Every structure is written in structure tokens, then in C-alpha cells.
Amino acid sequence: MINKIKLSACAMILGVSGFAQEVEFTEYDLDNGLHVILHQDKTAPVVSTSVMYHVGGKDLKNNKTGFAHFFEHLLFEGTENIPKGTFMSTISSNGGTFNATTSLDRTYYYETFSSNKLELGLWLESERMLHPKIDQSGVDTQNEVVKEERRRSYDNRPYGNLLSVIQSNLFEKHPYKDPNIGYMDDLDAAELKEFNEYFDEFYGPNNATLVVAGDIDIEKTKSLIEDYFGPIPTGKEVNRSLIEEKPLASVKRDTFYDANIQIPASILAWRTPSMKEKDAYVLNMISTLLSEGRSSRLYKKLVDDQKQALEVAAFHLPLEDYGMYAIFAIPLGDASLNTLNEEIDEEILKLQNTLISDREFQKLQNTFENRFVNANSSVSGIAESLATYNVLFENTNLINKEIEIYRSITPKDVQRVANEYLKLDARAILSYLPKTDDVK
Structure with missing residues (x-):
């Protein structure tokens, strides 16, 4: 199937200068089930080769956490044809750049080369998929790497466990309750055969x-893809079922102590719908309205005007099955956490009881118009967008159509969603406090 959708000057509609980028793509399946998406852009002699696997932190192994993130590291160890420790150096020695990321829902690998290195990129990713070396040596090496990452990014970093605290309080059954990086006890206890089974x-x-x-030739690229990926056997069928969580029916309070901080923080958190729902897009807008930029409602009120907060941030984490919404605030001076919570609640009530102004709404629309344009302003950005829309939304064409969802949102939608999801009597209220010697 070939999709060629040209977006006209959507900026004219919303008063934003600039034009939405034209995105053309071709998509099809190989016989082994691999979904392929090709995008041709000859404006620069570069090519991005990427693979997104539909596996993330929520996919456990024998109820053990952290496997997907662990594999993000492990699959750089080497393959039958790439010696241990040379996967990354092969990319850099050929002038390429690379990275990999894991979320709770997916894992993404990519390389960017000059376009004459396309075949190298395809070979590397086919090697990673076909026959990586998963042995005890590699597992032991990456286990230490992951432990160091956890220490650096979570356990020894101020407010580093903030997201984990939110997850554990919003979910009881769903694997979203566990941190994406996993628990080290789980990885330490895992046997080599479990890692091989997880890969399979x-x-x-x-x-x-x-x-x-x-900068690719479509037909030539199709031929190369068939050569490198066509022989890979079809994998096991992945059977997923949604682990349902009952909605929060009351206020849940919890306290977390962090030895890395001196100033406490307050977190208000709510569970939200799947990223596929229109209401998830509305919640993205609400986050921007409340705390993005100095003129946003919470920042202007708590930081600039009343000087009660050192920092305040509202953020929405939309995910495949459910989402999470949180407002995080650090007090300034004598302001208490309760005072911050009361001031934040006042702004939420305003959203629930009063329509936002035309001026604020127009600003929101312009902001998301610009984000849409900027997200697809580079080859690597387009590649990741195409993969994400296909894997998590099952609709590749959202790369061209998603902005229409934002355009369809109205001030009444903002008010409705604030009432439906940001309920003051059904949420988590979390105190994130300094850990002192007298705290066990």
C-alpha cells in the first residue's frame, strides 16, 4: 500500500507561519510478518535505518521485570557475524550515529549513515534480529551496566524515583506499576535460558x-530488505491481553523518602486513558496550559506571582493501555506541601468550571501545530514517528493526520476532560520527602 498525503499550509488556518511537512511513505509486509515502511527524502545524502519491536517494560518474563530494557543493552553485545564489543564501533567507524530507547510499550533501535551506507544499516539490524549472541558473558556484562544506570539515573539522582512512585500508586495489577528499568533482584535471579526465551x-x-x-531508491531498498530480512524465520505469535485496572475511586496517600534531596515535593497523580483515545490528546493540551512556559497558569501563579514554588510541572505520560497524569511541585520558602496542593486544586477547579479563553485556546492550537511540524522536520524524526504510529497506534497515516485530532478539540473538550479525569476525590496524593537518619 502506498500513501501519499500532502498537507497544505495548515499554518494559514491557525495563524502559524510555516508549512506542515509533506510526508510520503510506502508500507508492506514481508512473508515472515515483518512490517516495512519506506520514506524517500533526497534533500540530504543521509539514511536512517530503524527497527521498533513491540515489547517494553510491561512485558514481563515469569513475573520478572526489566527484561525489555535489559535487551536494549544486550542486543549491542554482538552476533554470530559481529564480534563481541564491535557492534557500536562498526557504526561509528563508518561515520554513523546510533541509539536505542525502551519505553513501557516498545523498544526502538536506529542508525543514521550517509546514504551510501544503507546496506550496512540493514545488515546490522538483520544481524540483531536473526542471530544475536545471548550468552552468560554478555548477560553478566550488561547486568553491571544496567545496575550502574539505575544507580546514576534513579537511586542516586535527586527525585530520580519520582515516576516509579507514581506508577506504583496508580497501578496495582497492570505491569505499568513497575519501573521500566526493572528491579535488580529480578535481573539477578534470571537464568540464561529466560533471556533466550524472552528473545524468542x-x-x-x-x-x-x-x-x-x-535518500533511498524505493525499489532497490525493497530488494535489499528482502535479501537481508526475508530469510529470517517468523517468530512466535505474541498474545497480549489487557490487564484491567479498576478506576481509582478515592484519594490514595503515600509518602516516599529520598536521601538525595533536601527540599520536599508534592505529587498529585491520576490514571488516564490509552494514548489512542482523543481524550489523551486533550490531556496533552491541559499539561501545556498548566505548566509549559512562564505564562502558563501554574508557573505564573506559583512561581512568578505568589513565589510559593521553586518549580511546578504538569505532565501527561500517554501509554498504550493506560496513561498517567501528574503535577509535581517543589515549595519555596515557608510554603507547605498542603498549601501547594490547595493552590493547584484551585486551578484544576477553574478548568472544570470555566471554559478557557479564546486567546489561551488559540495559543494551545498554535503550540501543537508547531510541534507537529517540528516532529517531522528531520529524517530520523520522521522514521521514529512512522514506527510509533504503526506499532502503538496501528495507523501509520497518523503521521499526516494526527494534527487533525488536535484541531478537532474544543474548549468544551478541555473542560469535559478535566472533569472526567482530574477528579479531586479520586487520585494519588504523594509526599516526596528528604530521608533523614531517623527515617527507617
């Missing part, structure tokens, strides 16, 4: 999307 279960071509974007 989730890293087959039928659970992956390959995106090649940039």
Missing part, C-alpha cells in the same frame, strides 16, 4: 516494524 518470544520479525527513511 518478542524479537521475531512478526513483532517488529522496519523503517528506512532518507
Whole structure:
């Protein structure tokens, strides 16, 4: 199937200068189930080769956490044809750049080369998918790497466990309750056969999307993809079922102590719908309205005008099954956490009881118009967008259509969603406090 959608000057509609980027793509499936998306852009001699696997932190192994993030590291160890420790150096020695990321829902690998290195990028990703070396040596090496990452980014970082505290309080059954990086006790207890079983279960071509974007010839690229990925056997069928969580029916309070901080923080958190729902887009807008920029409602009130907060941030984390919404505030001076919570609640009530002004709403629309344009302003950005829309939304064409969802949102939608999801009597109220010697 070939999709060629040209977005006209949507900026004219909303008063934003600039034009939405034209995105053309071709998508099809190989016989082994690998979904392929190709995007041609000859404005620069570069090419991005990427693979997104539909596996993330929520996909456990024998109820053990952290496997997907662990594999993000492990699959750089080497393959039958790439010696241990040379995967990354092969990319850099050929002038390429690379990275990999894992979320609770997916894992993404990519390389960017000059366009004459397209075949190298395809070979590297096919090697990673076909026959990586998963042995005890690699597991032991990466176990230490992950432990150091956890210490650096979570356990020894101020407010580093903030998201984990939110997750554990919003979910009881769903794997979203656990941190994406996992618990080290789980990884320490895992046996080598469990890592091999995890790869066999989730890293087959039928659970992956390959995106090649940039200065490519479509037909030649199709031929190369067939050569490198066509022989890979179809993997096991991945069977997923939604683990349902009952909505929060009351206020849940909890306290977390962090030895890395001196100033406490307050967190107000709510569970929200799947990223696929229109209401998730509305919640993105509400976050921007409340705390993005110095003129946002919470920042202007608590930081600039009343000088009660050192920092305040509202953020929405939309995910495949459910989402999470949180407002985080650090007090300034003598302001208490309760005072901050009361001031934040006042702003939430305003959203629930009063329509936002035309001026604020127009500013929101312009902001998301610009984000849409900027997200697809580079080859690597387009590649990741194509993969994300296909894997998590099952609709690749959202790369061209998502802005229409934001355009369809009205001030009444903002008010409705604030009432439906940001309920003051059904949420988590969390105190994030300094840990002192007298705290066990």
C-alpha cells in the first residue's frame, strides 16, 4: 500500500507561519510478518535505518521485570557475524550515529549513515534480529551496566524515583506499576535460558516494524530488505491481553523518602486513558496550559506571582493501555506541601468550571501545530514517528493526520476532560520527602 498525503499550509488556518511537512511513505509486509515502511527524502545524502519491536517494560518474563530494557543493552553485545564489543564501533567507524530507547510499550533501535551506507544499516539490524549472541558473558556484562544506570539515573539522582512512585500508586495489577528499568533482584535471579526465551518470544520479525527513511531508491531498498530480512524465520505469535485496572475511586496517600534531596515535593497523580483515545490528546493540551512556559497558569501563579514554588510541572505520560497524569511541585520558602496542593486544586477547579479563553485556546492550537511540524522536520524524526504510529497506534497515516485530532478539540473538550479525569476525590496524593537518619 502506498500513501501519499500532502498537507497544505495548515499554518494559514491557525495563524502559524510555516508549512506542515509533506510526508510520503510506502508500507508492506514481508512473508515472515515483518512490517516495512519506506520514506524517500533526497534533500540530504543521509539514511536512517530503524527497527521498533513491540515489547517494553510491561512485558514481563515469569513475573520478572526489566527484561525489555535489559535487551536494549544486550542486543549491542554482538552476533554470530559481529564480534563481541564491535557492534557500536562498526557504526561509528563508518561515520554513523546510533541509539536505542525502551519505553513501557516498545523498544526502538536506529542508525543514521550517509546514504551510501544503507546496506550496512540493514545488515546490522538483520544481524540483531536473526542471530544475536545471548550468552552468560554478555548477560553478566550488561547486568553491571544496567545496575550502574539505575544507580546514576534513579537511586542516586535527586527525585530520580519520582515516576516509579507514581506508577506504583496508580497501578496495582497492570505491569505499568513497575519501573521500566526493572528491579535488580529480578535481573539477578534470571537464568540464561529466560533471556533466550524472552528473545524468542518478542524479537521475531512478526513483532517488529522496519523503517528506512532518507535518500533511498524505493525499489532497490525493497530488494535489499528482502535479501537481508526475508530469510529470517517468523517468530512466535505474541498474545497480549489487557490487564484491567479498576478506576481509582478515592484519594490514595503515600509518602516516599529520598536521601538525595533536601527540599520536599508534592505529587498529585491520576490514571488516564490509552494514548489512542482523543481524550489523551486533550490531556496533552491541559499539561501545556498548566505548566509549559512562564505564562502558563501554574508557573505564573506559583512561581512568578505568589513565589510559593521553586518549580511546578504538569505532565501527561500517554501509554498504550493506560496513561498517567501528574503535577509535581517543589515549595519555596515557608510554603507547605498542603498549601501547594490547595493552590493547584484551585486551578484544576477553574478548568472544570470555566471554559478557557479564546486567546489561551488559540495559543494551545498554535503550540501543537508547531510541534507537529517540528516532529517531522528531520529524517530520523520522521522514521521514529512512522514506527510509533504503526506499532502503538496501528495507523501509520497518523503521521499526516494526527494534527487533525488536535484541531478537532474544543474548549468544551478541555473542560469535559478535566472533569472526567482530574477528579479531586479520586487520585494519588504523594509526599516526596528528604530521608533523614531517623527515617527507617
